[in-house]
Amino acid sequence: MDTSPDLLLSALWLTAKIISYGTLGLFLVSQGNPREVRGAAIIFNYLNAIPPTAIFRWRKPDALHKRGGYEVTVYNSTTDEEEAKPAIFHPIRFSPTYPLWPKKGPQPKSVMKQRAMLNFLARLFFFIFFFLGSFSLLGWLAVTESWHWGVALEVLAVHQLAFARAYRYFVWLRGWLFAVIGIGVWVYLQGEVLTTVAVCTAGALVTISILGQWHMATSRRFQSMRDLEMGPFDPDRWKRPW
Amino acid sequence: MGGGDEAAPKPEVVSNQITQGTVFGPVVQAGAFTGQIHYHYGDERRPLDLPALRLWIDRIKADYFAMVEDTGDRAGVTHLEPINLVRAGLDDAGPDSERRKDTIRRIIVVGIISYLARPCTPPDEPLPEQILLDLIVFALWPVVTAENLPMGWQGELAQITSPRLAALVEGSRAERRPRAEAFARAVANKSFSSAMATLFDDLADPHRGGALLTAMAIASGLPAPPVGRREGKRVAAWVLAIAGGAALAEAVGDRDTQAARIIVDVIANLPVDPSNAFNPTDPLDVIGWLLS
Numbered sequence: 001m002d003t004s005p006d007l008l009l010s011a012l013w014l015t016a017k018i019i020s021y022g023t024l025g026l027f028l029v030s031q032g033n034p035r036e037v038r039g040a041a042i043i044f045n046y047l048n049a050i051p052p053t054a055i056f057r058w059r060k061p062d063a064l065h066k067r068g069g070y071e072v073t074v075y076n077s078t079t080d081e082e083e084a085k086p087a088i089f090h091p092i093r094f095s096p097t098y099p100l101w102p103k104k105g106p107q108p109k110s111v112m113k114q115r116a117m118l119n120f121l122a123r124l125f126f127f128i129f130f131f132l133g134s135f136s137l138l139g140w141l142a143v144t145e146s147w148h149w150g151v152a153l154e155v156l157a158v159h160q161l162a163f164a165r166a167y168r169y170f171v172w173l174r175g176w177l178f179a180v181i182g183i184g185v186w187v188y189l190q191g192e193v194l195t196t197v198a199v200c201t202a203g204a205l206v207t208i209s210i211l212g213q214w215h216m217a218t219s220r221r222f223q224s225m226r227d228l229e230m231g232p233f234d235p236d237r238w239k240r241p242w
Numbered sequence: 243m244g245g246g247d248e249a250a251p252k253p254e255v256v257s258n259q260i261t262q263g264t265v266f267g268p269v270v271q272a273g274a275f276t277g278q279i280h281y282h283y284g285d286e287r288r289p290l291d292l293p294a295l296r297l298w299i300d301r302i303k304a305d306y307f308a309m310v311e312d313t314g315d316r317a318g319v320t321h322l323e324p325i326n327l328v329r330a331g332l333d334d335a336g337p338d339s340e341r342r343k344d345t346i347r348r349i350i351v352v353g354i355i356s357y358l359a360r361p362c363t364p365p366d367e368p369l370p371e372q373i374l375l376d377l378i379v380f381a382l383w384p385v386v387t388a389e390n391l392p393m394g395w396q397g398e399l400a401q402i403t404s405p406r407l408a409a410l411v412e413g414s415r416a417e418r419r420p421r422a423e424a425f426a427r428a429v430a431n432k433s434f435s436s437a438m439a440t441l442f443d444d445l446a447d448p449h450r451g452g453a454l455l456t457a458m459a460i461a462s463g464l465p466a467p468p469v470g471r472r473e474g475k476r477v478a479a480w481v482l483a484i485a486g487g488a489a490l491a492e493a494v495g496d497r498d499t500q501a502a503r504i505i506v507d508v509i510a511n512l513p514v515d516p517s518n519a520f521n522p523t524d525p526l527d528v529i530g531w532l533l534s
Contacts, residue, residue, distance in 0.1 A: 052396035053408035075405040080432070082406050106440075108397025
């Protein structure tokens with residue numbers, strides 16, 4: 001094993017690049033996940049079905065509603081009342097399409113439909129250029145360059161499947177993954193057979209982590225534990241220094 | 243005494259549109275605008291439909307443009323562009339770029355000004371209910387009667403009034419031959435204080451309806467309305483002052499009357515500018531400001 005400081009520095013630099021590029025890449029690919037495209041289409045259809053006299057108002061997060069979202073005021077001819085109710089969609093603050101949604105003053109259906117169409121087109125753009133593009137690129141690299149890229153393709157596929165099913169990001173939610181990548185890169189740089197060992201081990205650990213968190217996010221048992229703040233969701237456990 | 247016929251007079255058969263199911267003539271209507279509401283619009287005081295409004299605004303515009311040219315009034319020149327914009331909004335054949343935006347707002351502004359500025363006999367009893375009802379009817383009747391409106395006009399109208407009022411206008415437009423009296427009755431049957439508050443707030447904002455209202459008011463020979471964000475209460479007072487004048491003081495002198503309640507309802511819904519000293523919450527405050 002080479003334990004020279006130069007290799008250590010190289011490993012640190014490569015680890016930083018993998019984490020930053022990987023995070024950015026997964027974020028961009030997730031924006032074009034088919035679930036996001038489908039969601040954008042559902043929002044457009046929902047707005048299309050709303051009566052033309054409906055008015056949308058942006059409501060900031062408050063004590064009652066933790067997420068900001070739209071309130072739609074619709075005239076109900078049966079009761080002769082104007083009914084204000086939450087809209088079915090909640091633009092997410094860290095989404096690249098968040099600035100598209102107007103938040104000042106009442107907005108008519110036509111404006112909201114126009115923004116929903118832009119949102120859909122943006123998602124389609126992410127789907128074509130980042131989602132399909134990244135899978136194609138990794139597949140091409142796995143065939144033409146090195147089969148190690150196939151491990152990255154597998155991690156991306158598992159991550160996108162988990163994202164589509166659970167609608168959450170899972171990468172880097174566990175701090176030990178940084179250590180896995182760091183050590184993996186250091187082992188990878190040792191060369192020869194250790195390169196393959198490092199790629200496979202790191203890939204397997206990241207995959208297991210994603211699958212585990214996917215299970216935790218969707219299983220009913222964990223859901224009830226989350227609601228009751230028990231087990232891994234006990235707030236006291238988060239306060240411990242370890 | 244041969245007064246049999248006199249003692250038992252034959253009841254007078256009234257045949258008008260009230261008996262036929264539509265409204266005609268002065269009636270007392272229960273509903274949001276309870277009180278002595280008159281639904282009959284005489285020939286000289288009738289809400290203008292869009293073609294008539296075009297003719298009226300063409301005359302106003304020609305007179306004002308000639309006056310500005312004669313006097314060389316620099317301040318007046320600034321209103322020429324908004325007047326042209328308003329006129330283009332009424333014209334079906336106008337350039338697309340000028341008709342595309344704010345068409346409903348422009349029509350409403352002209353409708354309001356046509357109510358306030360047209361010379362005619364004032365209402366017998368200038369009650370605030372009557373004024374507010376007439377204001378809504380005169381403002382929206384051109385929208386009801388317009389043959390062509392841009393796509394999404396319902397949303398634009400709901401945005402500056404309320405979804406309920408927009409739905410009412412949409413329903414009236416769907417009728418084969420809409421009548422102003424029937425439309426007024428439909429309006430009076432519902433509470434539109436929130437719609438009025440939103441409309442006054444819009445008309446006060448110079449970035450929304452304020453500039454158009456000011457230009458049209460000055461071109462029509464009316465005093466300039468108050469302009470500024472959150473000045474909706476002043477605009478409401480301005481409208482009531484022009485339409486009702488000092489006679490309003492008597493009408494809302496008693497704060498327990500329906501008239502006073504409607505005024506309070508409308509102004510209570512308007513946003514308040516904390517830095518502004520004019521912040522009336524009582525109808526008498528509004529009247530005091532009007533008279534002063």
